[in-house]
Amino acid sequence: MSEKTEKTEPRLSVFKTYKLYVGGKFPRSESGRVYEVTDSKGKWLANAPQSSRKDARDAVVAARKAFGGWSGATAYNRGQILYRVAEMLEGRREQFVREVADAEGLSKPKAAAVVDATIDRWVWYAGWTDKIAQVTGGANPVAGPFFNLSSPEPTGVVAVLAPQESSFLGLVSVLAPVIATGNTAVVIASEQSPLPALSLAEVLATSDVPGGVVNVLSGRTAEIAPSLAAHQDVNAIDLAGADEALAKELETAAADNLKRVLRPQPVDYFGTPGIERMTAFLETKTVWHPTGSLGASGSSY
Amino acid sequence: MASVFEYAPAPESRSVVDIAPSYGLFIDGEFAEAADGKVFKTVSPSTEEVLSEVAQAGEADVDRAVKAARKAFEKWSALPGSERAKYLFRIARIIQERSRELAVLETLDNGKPIKETRDADLPLVAAHFFYYAGWADKLDHAGFGTNPRPLGVAGQVIPWNFPLLMLAWKIAPALATGNTVVLKPAETTPLSALFFADICRQAGLPKGVVNILPGYGDAGAALVAHPDVNKVAFTGSTAVGKEIARTVAGTRKKLTLELGGKGANIVFDDAPIDQAVEGIVTGIFFNQGQVCCAGSRLLVQESIQDELLDSLKRRLSTLRLGDPLDKNTDIGAINSAEQLARITALAEQGEAEGAERWSPACELPNSGYWFAPTLFTNVTQAHTIARDEIFGPVLSVLTFRTPDEAVAKANNTQYGLSAGIWTEKGSRILAVANKLRAGVVWSNTFNKFDPTSPFGGYKESGFGREGGRHGLEAYLDV
Numbered sequence: 001m002s003e004k005t006e007k008t009e010p011r012l013s014v015f016k017t018y019k020l021y022v023g024g025k026f027p028r029s030e031s032g033r034v035y036e037v038t039d040s041k042g043k044w045l046a047n048a049p050q051s052s053r054k055d056a057r058d059a060v061v062a063a064r065k066a067f068g069g070w071s072g073a074t075a076y077n078r079g080q081i082l083y084r085v086a087e088m089l090e091g092r093r094e095q096f097v098r099e100v101a102d103a104e105g106l107s108k109p110k111a112a113a114v115v116d117a118t119i120d121r122w123v124w125y126a127g128w129t130d131k132i133a134q135v136t137g138g139a140n141p142v143a144g145p146f147f148n149l150s151s152p153e154p155t156g157v158v159a160v161l162a163p164q165e166s167s168f169l170g171l172v173s174v175l176a177p178v179i180a181t182g183n184t185a186v187v188i189a190s191e192q193s194p195l196p197a198l199s200l201a202e203v204l205a206t207s208d209v210p211g212g213v214v215n216v217l218s219g220r221t222a223e224i225a226p227s228l229a230a231h232q233d234v235n236a237i238d239l240a241g242a243d244e245a246l247a248k249e250l251e252t253a254a255a256d257n258l259k260r261v262l263r264p265q266p267v268d269y270f271g272t273p274g275i276e277r278m279t280a281f282l283e284t285k286t287v288w289h290p291t292g293s294l295g296a297s298g299s300s301y
Numbered sequence: 302m303a304s305v306f307e308y309a310p311a312p313e314s315r316s317v318v319d320i321a322p323s324y325g326l327f328i329d330g331e332f333a334e335a336a337d338g339k340v341f342k343t344v345s346p347s348t349e350e351v352l353s354e355v356a357q358a359g360e361a362d363v364d365r366a367v368k369a370a371r372k373a374f375e376k377w378s379a380l381p382g383s384e385r386a387k388y389l390f391r392i393a394r395i396i397q398e399r400s401r402e403l404a405v406l407e408t409l410d411n412g413k414p415i416k417e418t419r420d421a422d423l424p425l426v427a428a429h430f431f432y433y434a435g436w437a438d439k440l441d442h443a444g445f446g447t448n449p450r451p452l453g454v455a456g457q458v459i460p461w462n463f464p465l466l467m468l469a470w471k472i473a474p475a476l477a478t479g480n481t482v483v484l485k486p487a488e489t490t491p492l493s494a495l496f497f498a499d500i501c502r503q504a505g506l507p508k509g510v511v512n513i514l515p516g517y518g519d520a521g522a523a524l525v526a527h528p529d530v531n532k533v534a535f536t537g538s539t540a541v542g543k544e545i546a547r548t549v550a551g552t553r554k555k556l557t558l559e560l561g562g563k564g565a566n567i568v569f570d571d572a573p574i575d576q577a578v579e580g581i582v583t584g585i586f587f588n589q590g591q592v593c594c595a596g597s598r599l600l601v602q603e604s605i606q607d608e609l610l611d612s613l614k615r616r617l618s619t620l621r622l623g624d625p626l627d628k629n630t631d632i633g634a635i636n637s638a639e640q641l642a643r644i645t646a647l648a649e650q651g652e653a654e655g656a657e658r659w660s661p662a663c664e665l666p667n668s669g670y671w672f673a674p675t676l677f678t679n680v681t682q683a684h685t686i687a688r689d690e691i692f693g694p695v696l697s698v699l700t701f702r703t704p705d706e707a708v709a710k711a712n713n714t715q716y717g718l719s720a721g722i723w724t725e726k727g728s729r730i731l732a733v734a735n736k737l738r739a740g741v742v743w744s745n746t747f748n749k750f751d752p753t754s755p756f757g758g759y760k761e762s763g764f765g766r767e768g769g770r771h772g773l774e775a776y777l778d779v
Contacts, residue, residue: 257715288744
């Protein structure tokens with residue numbers, strides 16, 4: 001019957017329309033543009049949205065809106081949510097192995113190692129959310145009758161230029177520390193290999209990460225980044241994905257509202273990270289209060 | 302009131318300080334003239350008397366100083382931390398020994414009351430050197446990894462409001478971490494830094510480890526831009542801070558900035574009024590209001606506005622303005638004619654925009670730069686005096702009804718350096734402190750400083766922290 005004749009034809013696969021991730025939704029670029037994404041051998045993989053400056057501004061608005069809730073969530077809660085991302089990634093492991101292999105021209109085993117390291121990185125940062133304050137804050141022994149405490153606080157909305165070469169492990173290595181500490185992020189995915197980042201957005205959307213905490217843009221880094229670097233409502237920028245010339249241009253623009261700038265530097269994303277990527281986007285707040293006495297030594301109890 | 306509380310004049314003796322008629326730049330352990338022979342005069346703001354003639358650093362001098370610091374860096378950074386610590390302890394001790402001399406000198410050159418130089422500036426200066434001295438041999442325990450390395454030559458530019466204290470904030474952590482220093486003091490207050498150079502000599506500090514270049518903005522700009530400077534630290538205006546950030550962009554220089562502020566001092570209806578009034582006075586009239594973290598915006602809950610303002614005005618009427626060397630003086634001179642003009646213009650703008658101006662009856666001396674303590678009511682958030690940093694003894698009073706409104710108004714500024722909260726309710730202190738976007742929050746107190754405590758701003762008040770363990774990071778390769 002007809003069933004038999006159909007079997008001779010291979011099944012036509014369903015292509016995926018990759019979209020941006022802004023404010024918890026998946027819009028197309030307002031500019032209506034897309035660009036071709038190919039694998040390492042030049043084979044067409046998909047069309048990715050080519051974000052405009054307007055998309056970047058929309059993403060900043062979404063990130064600002066999400067900042068209060070995310071930074072105000074308990075550290076324990078943020079840790080739970082970051083760990084949930086790792087759980088969801090584990091479930092989609094095969095998809096990401098395929099996407100990373102295509103994107104970066106890696107063999108399946110190598111891509112699998114990258115994906116495993118990436119999932120483990122989420123877990124690592126999930127564990128940091130409720131420890132970073134203890135490691136970087138504390139009581140200061142002031143010479144006077146005062147109680148004073150320094151605590152780290154997120155700096156606000158952070159623009160993240162994801163590394164160009166490491167489309168997934170590199171991306172997560174720069175994104176997770178930003179949101180673990182309570183910042184919200186506008187990420188520009190790797191220009192050549194944006195697909196793992198756009199798929200990660202789907203994971204984030206289903207991982208209890210509130211909408212707007214992470215916003216993912218794909219497109220031309222050099223086109224989108226300047227408006228983020230100059231944006232008056234962006235508090236910090238991670239230049240990991242910028243080349244030397246672009247980094248200088250963006251750092252200069254960032255001076256306009258004294259954004260915190262993390263300059264590009266050589267990183268081995270497979271190595272254990274330090275805490276610098278977290279502290280780069282933290283402010284230290286010191287709160288003073290009189291104690292009414294010079295210390296506990298006078299107590300008779 | 303004056304008739305009841307008459308104070309006999311009690312001027313501090315000037316004889317404890319011996320100001321030379323001229324000073325050179327301090328480069329590689331020696332005082333030297335500027336390469337182009339330029340000099341400038343530094344005057345006493347309270348009398349306009351010329352105190353001394355000081356060599357004015359130019360680009361060639363900056364280059365020479367950076368070279369000296371680079372050369373010294375090799376040996377200084379290789380010293381065991383315990384040895385560097387001893388140098389810093391020596392410096393701290395000599396500062397204590399000479400603190401009366403330095404306090405008088407600072408008062409003469411800056412115009413601030415001797416009460417403040419003697420009881421606030423100098424003790425804190427010594428304390429900073431003591432605090433960071435102790436870190437020099439404990440850096441591997443500071444939380445920046447097991448082998449924290451110095452950066453190299455630190456170029457430091459400091460302001461005139463706390464000349465010696467800002468020097469201490471910059472130099473103490475830089476030396477403790479093994480860096481060498483080229484420091485440019487402000488053109489209106491170079492003297493205490495030059496006396497500090499002498500203290501370095503007394504302490505036997507190796508040549509070139511500390512270099513002092515009195516000069517103007519052009520020398521500061523040359524220092525910041527010098528290709529062989531590895532770290533830039535600046536305290537001053539936000540406008541200059543942005544310029545420096547642009548200069549440093551695209552280089553590997555590490556940068557920390559302590560910039561302007563427009564601190565909100567929030568008084569809730571259950572606040573202890575008398576203490577709050579003292580805190581408001583300290584917040585804005587300490588150092589003639591020339592403080593980046595000054596509480597220059599008073600946010601008072603509407604229901605207690607009248608009561609608080611009555612108390613505040615009564616208290617302001619008891620402030621004594623005059624000779625900064627008099628131990629009874631509360632309000633000294635404004636640092637320079639230029640600064641006085643800026644404050645005057647902003648206050649006039651406040652009036653022009655419709656705010657109500659009030660000052661206590663106050664006689665200003667005939668010579669020198671003076672500005673009476675001033676209070677503005679009927680101020681809204683849109684007023685220039687509520688938005689721009691005035692950097693003078695001018696307080697803007699705004700009101701609020703709910704804690705949320707107080708927080709919203711307090712945070713409605715480009716700055717984020719300091720804030721104050723006055724309330725008896727503990728949970729309200731913590732809740733409000735949490736929501737304020739400011740690097741330092743004083744609850745039921747104001748303008749307290751300590752070397753163990755990190756200080757620095759959010760937003761356009763700059764980045765990085767000075768003081769405490771956090772202050773080490775700016776000078777380490779981490």
